[in-house]
Amino acid sequence: MLDNRIENDGNNEVDEGRKRVKFFVEEGGAGGGVDPPPRRYPRMSNSNINSTKRADVDGILVALSNRHYHADSTITTRGQGQRTLLWRIAAGLAIVLLCRSFLTVDVSPPDPPPINRDSSSSSLSSSSMSMSMSTTGSGTYRGMPWHNERTVSVETLRETNFARCDVHAVLGEDGTSVISDWIFLEEMPAVNVIVHTLEGKYVVFKQRKYAIPGETLSPVGGFIDVGESPNTAAKREVLEELGLGSRRTLRAIREEFKGEGERYDNGRSIRGDDDPRGTTTLKVEEIVRIISDNANPPVYDNYGLMDGFSRSIPNVDYDADWVYLGRYRTAANRGGGFLYSYLLTNAVPLVPGGGTINYNGNGDDEDQSIILLDEDDVIKALAGGKFQEVKWAATFALAMLHIRGGMPACCGSKTE
Known part of the structure; x- marks a missing residue:
């Protein structure tokens, strides 16, 4: 008789569980003040919900029949929270790496095309291509340097007989500000x-x-x-x-x-x-x-x-x-x-x-x-x-x- 009561009690709990699961799946809410089991996978579309109901109900009925519903619910909720946290961390790292990849893209111009030389021309040596090579034609610029009422000062960087590179300090159009790095090229x-x-x-x-x-x-x-x-x-x-x-x-x-x-x-x-x-x-x-x-x-x-x-x-x-x-x-x-x-x-x-x-x-x-x-x-x-x-x-x-x-x-x- 005790076994019958236990069996009846189990059947009653199963029936109650069916009602709660049915309300949760179909209405999207919690029934009778009892928290619904956590969602283990994304919400399905209406076309797939019938196949999903059976899987949900079977899983929950097994838990109820073994008297492990609450423990399983607690463990699952904690596991889902941990997985959610891990997903958020992974997503954040992915965003950081993606931003770094964009920020480190090489946007420098392509290398100039190689210098073509015919067979009669001598090849360029590394010393002749060096930026520190000595220049020819250096001397004193022979022209008349430019200045006007806005010129504050002039500093010469380099000059030859035919040209000169200067840095001017130029009074701004407002009459008060000064542009101190105005590159200016003098040429005959x-x-x-x-x-x-x-x-x-x-x-x-x-x-x-x-x-x-x-x-x-x-x-x-x-x-x-x-x-x-x-x-x-x-x-x-x-x-x-x-x-x-x-x-x-x-x-x-x-x-x-x-x-x-x-x-x-x-x-x-x-x-x-x-x-x-x-x-x-x-x-x-x-x-x-x-x-x-x-x-x-x-x-x-x-x-x-x-x-x-x-x-x-x-x-x-x-x-x-x-x-x-x-x-x-x-x-x-x-x-x-x-x-x-x-x-x-x-x-x-x-x-x-x-x-x-x-x-x-x-x-x-x-x-x-x-x-x-x-x-x-x-x-x-x-x-x-x-x-x-x-x-x-x-x-x-x-x-x-x-x-x-x-x-x-x-x-x-x-x-x-």
């Missing part, structure tokens, strides 16, 4: 000249430059010597590099050497017209002297900058073949020197062979070849980015603007 003023021959061709260089990838097209150009006017520098550069000049310069040469017919036109009579077909044994240096003797010293404006158009001697004929296209700062805030742009039209040969024999530039890269382009070719080259320096492209664009009638007369379309 330079000229660019677009040369258009009497035959209607544009003379262009194809060359390589240290800071330009691959080959580029360029006009004639070079630094202005100390005490030289921009216009004289333009004439000298065209003469040295191409042996060309204006028709007026040609007449001046004939006038200068009219008693030395054997040195010009190969002994033919010296004519006063603009015939460019003669040859000469004159040296470039002699013609440069004629250009310099007939030129004017540079004129300076209120900022101490040379004017590329004004003349120190008034009422002298202008050379109609030379067109002044303007003066331009190459880097608005960082210096870079000033560029004077010119166009030479109707260019004629002044010396045979084109320029100084074995012409050696002024320390810059000067390995170049000459090509002739018509106007359409120049426009296509401009549009295609073949002139890879902005000063060259701008000077050619200004020349095309003038030739096509777009350059206003106010800008001084003719020069000395």
Whole structure:
């Protein structure tokens, strides 16, 4: 009889357990004040809940029949709490490692491509590539350093004959703050000249430059010597590099050497017209002297900058073949020197062979070849980015603007 009571009591507890489990599974709450058994796996969707009910009920009934429900519930709750804590710790570590991986990503630029050398070129040794290698061409900068009312101080870091790197302290636009680390590059003023021959061709260089990838097209150009006017520098550069000049310069040469017919036109009579077909044994240096003797010293404006158009001697004929296209700062805030742009039209040969024999530039890269382009070719080259320096492209664009009638007369379309 005692066994029957125990069996009945067990059956009653099982029935009560079924009711509580049914309420927990179907209604999502606790019944009769008794805590439901802990969830051992994620909540299922409605489509899977029927299959889940049987597993839940069977497990709980086994616990109730063995009189271990409360102990099992307590142990399971503690185990679940420990597992939850471990999961949180693991998730936190994963987040930390993920953040570290993002923070340590290498965002540095890729290494530059290897230097290609043909078989005729010697390979670069490690000593020649060293950043501590000695530099050539060092000296004292020959130009006029820039400063204005906002310049507080200037410290020179390094200089050569043609350039200088400074650190300026500059007064801010508010008039009180000072920018003490203003990097500024001084560079000698330079000229660019677009040369258009009497035959209607544009003379262009194809060359390589240290800071330009691959080959580029360029006009004639070079630094202005100390005490030289921009216009004289333009004439000298065209003469040295191409042996060309204006028709007026040609007449001046004939006038200068009219008693030395054997040195010009190969002994033919010296004519006063603009015939460019003669040859000469004159040296470039002699013609440069004629250009310099007939030129004017540079004129300076209120900022101490040379004017590329004004003349120190008034009422002298202008050379109609030379067109002044303007003066331009190459880097608005960082210096870079000033560029004077010119166009030479109707260019004629002044010396045979084109320029100084074995012409050696002024320390810059000067390995170049000459090509002739018509106007359409120049426009296509401009549009295609073949002139890879902005000063060259701008000077050619200004020349095309003038030739096509777009350059206003106010800008001084003719020069000395």
